[in-house]
Amino acid sequence: xxxxxxxRKGRRPGPRKWHRRWHxxxxxxxxxxxxWLVVSGLLLQHGERLGLTEKKVSSAWLLKRYNQIPEGVPxxxxxxxxxxxGWGGQLFVDDKLLEESGxxxxxxxxxxxxxxxxxxxxxxxxxxxxxxxxxxxESLPAVPLLGIGLDSNDRIHLQTADGQHVxxxxxxxxxxxxxxxxxxxxxxxxxxxxRDSLQQILVEGSEFTWSRVITDLHSGxxxxxxxxxxxxxxxxxxxxxxxxxxxxxxxxx
Amino acid sequence: MHHLLTLxxxxxxxxxxxxxxxxxxxxxxxxRSACGGQVPTTKYLTLTSSNxxxxxxxxxxxYRPTRVRYWTYKGKMVVILDEIGKTRPITTGFVVSSGxxxxxxxxxxxxxxxxxxxxxxxxxQFKGATLGSSGKLSRRVNNxxxxxxxTRAMMxxxxxxxxxxxxxxx
Numbered sequence: 001x002x003x004x005x006x007x008r009k010g011r012r013p014g015p016r017k018w019h020r021r022w023h024x025x026x027x028x029x030x031x032x033x034x035x036w037l038v039v040s041g042l043l044l045q046h047g048e049r050l051g052l053t054e055k056k057v058s059s060a061w062l063l064k065r066y067n068q069i070p071e072g073v074p075x076x077x078x079x080x081x082x083x084x085x086g087w088g089g090q091l092f093v094d095d096k097l098l099e100e101s102g103x104x105x106x107x108x109x110x111x112x113x114x115x116x117x118x119x120x121x122x123x124x125x126x127x128x129x130x131x132x133x134x135x136x137x138e139s140l141p142a143v144p145l146l147g148i149g150l151d152s153n154d155r156i157h158l159q160t161a162d163g164q165h166v167x168x169x170x171x172x173x174x175x176x177x178x179x180x181x182x183x184x185x186x187x188x189x190x191x192x193x194x195r196d197s198l199q200q201i202l203v204e205g206s207e208f209t210w211s212r213v214i215t216d217l218h219s220g221x222x223x224x225x226x227x228x229x230x231x232x233x234x235x236x237x238x239x240x241x242x243x244x245x246x247x248x249x250x251x252x253x
Numbered sequence: 254m255h256h257l258l259t260l261x262x263x264x265x266x267x268x269x270x271x272x273x274x275x276x277x278x279x280x281x282x283x284x285r286s287a288c289g290g291q292v293p294t295t296k297y298l299t300l301t302s303s304n305x306x307x308x309x310x311x312x313x314x315x316y317r318p319t320r321v322r323y324w325t326y327k328g329k330m331v332v333i334l335d336e337i338g339k340t341r342p343i344t345t346g347f348v349v350s351s352g353x354x355x356x357x358x359x360x361x362x363x364x365x366x367x368x369x370x371x372x373x374x375x376x377x378q379f380k381g382a383t384l385g386s387s388g389k390l391s392r393r394v395n396n397x398x399x400x401x402x403x404t405r406a407m408m409x410x411x412x413x414x415x416x417x418x419x420x421x422x423x
Contacts, residue, residue: 099317124318133320136344138280138333139295172295172322 016248023244030237037234040218044211052210058203062213065222069202076191080109084116085191087198091116093129095197097205100131106148106186108156115156117186119144124171133171141165141174149185157183274363277371280333283346283358288326297322298421311388311416312336312409321417329355330418336406338364343406347414354379354411367400370407379407384415 047053063069070088077084085092086104093114102118109115113132114125120143124133137143140158147159156167157177164177177183191198213222220227284292297320300308305315316334323332329350335342341363348355357379359371369375375397382392390411396404 124320131318133297133318133322134335135322136280136333138284138292139322170297172297 019244019248023241023248026237026241026244030234030241033230033234034238037218037231040214043214044218047211047214052214055210056206057208057210057213058206060199060203063203063206063208066208068206068208069199074191074195074198075104075188076194077104077107077186077188079107079114079116079186082107082109082114083194084114084188085194085198086118086188087191087195090202091118091123092198092201093125095201096129097201098123100134104188105145106188108148108150108186110150110154110156115148117145117148117158122148122171135171139171147185149183151181151183157181157185159185274361275368276361278346278358278360280344280346280360283333283360284324284331287329287331287346287348287356288324293324293326295322295324296421298417304420307416308413311412316413323417323421330414330421332414332417333360334410334413336410338367338403338406340364343370343403343410345407345410347411349414349418352383352415352418354382354415356380357407357411359407362403364403367397367403369397369400370403375404375407379411382411382415384412384419388412390415 043050043052057063060069064071067088070090072088074085074087074092082093084104084107086102089101089103091098091100091102091104093116098116100116100118100121100123102121105117105119107114107116112127114127114129116123116125120137122135122140122145123131124135126132140160142160142162145158145160147157149157149159151157151166156171158165158167158174164181164183165174166177166181167174216222218231220229220231223230278286281292298304300316300319300321305319308316321332321334323330325331329348331346331348333344333346335344337343342361343359343363344361346358346360348357357376359368359376362368362371375394378392378394379390380392382390382394385391390408394404394408394411
């Protein structure tokens, strides 16, 4: 086993030559991805010692890759002395990122409370920013909420597909709004000017560590499905290279 | 080469898309189902600092928001609580009657893994549980493999639901 037969002119190359050719091409094609895996693997192995598990990612580009910084333009509205913004499902009041989330519909300020409306929920905060109350679908006339506004008596009006309603005392109930009520509706606008400051808030508040990035570099996840597929392909290439290498080794004369 | 192509196709086929928020039951429907087909008048509890310090012992942190809405029907209390599983809140409905959990239903799940806690085989373990003086549930709730954080969140909410039944005005 393993001896090359004399090859006739015009015939296809023998298995040994074929193996060597594939070994060479595959080795050349996957040298860089393999190096990538080796380096990222070593970094992961020593990540704690290198401080990668603690060091936060501050690159806006990387955070965008992780969908931590949304695409598009934030929606911004003024409610009393507060600037309320919604961006990619995240909510902001002034320079603070809220833990609550949703697509911003609007916001209104009462003398002692800030009321932020999203499509499916309403969040109530006190003047110090303390999270007081949440009105879910079960406490609202209908969802999605299309608009929120205040009348001259500081009563909160909600616009939904079911019509216009006004919230009662303590937001515990609601009733149909009287016809002809004059309401100042909150109308979020595109916050081109606020985008950079909101992005900075997200970068500063990021919990992403470099360890996570290196892990995703190693697995290819950082580049999405294509990256993961490429890492899989590299794994298969290493397997094929090993098999071909062993066969070449034992077929030598 | 054909084998390589086959492998390529196989790997491409294994790439799985992520899921998002799943609403298993609308909160209002849960309230209706527990309250004879209607949503009773909403009531709320304002959690004082002493309430919050007790809750901190029950779930490891204070409850947000400080006002908790609940509904009562024939002596039962229905409350809908949110607690973070791993990164996103799990919305769960509890029915508490005479200091015991009568039923539990996971309503909205937003995490990518661990939604097994919605199964009735899991939630039925809470039935009849009371809150012990040590702050533990009187019934042992078995963990679900692969959903440890969601299980923990459900147990924390169960303890808080029972505590809220204790402190609500009757």
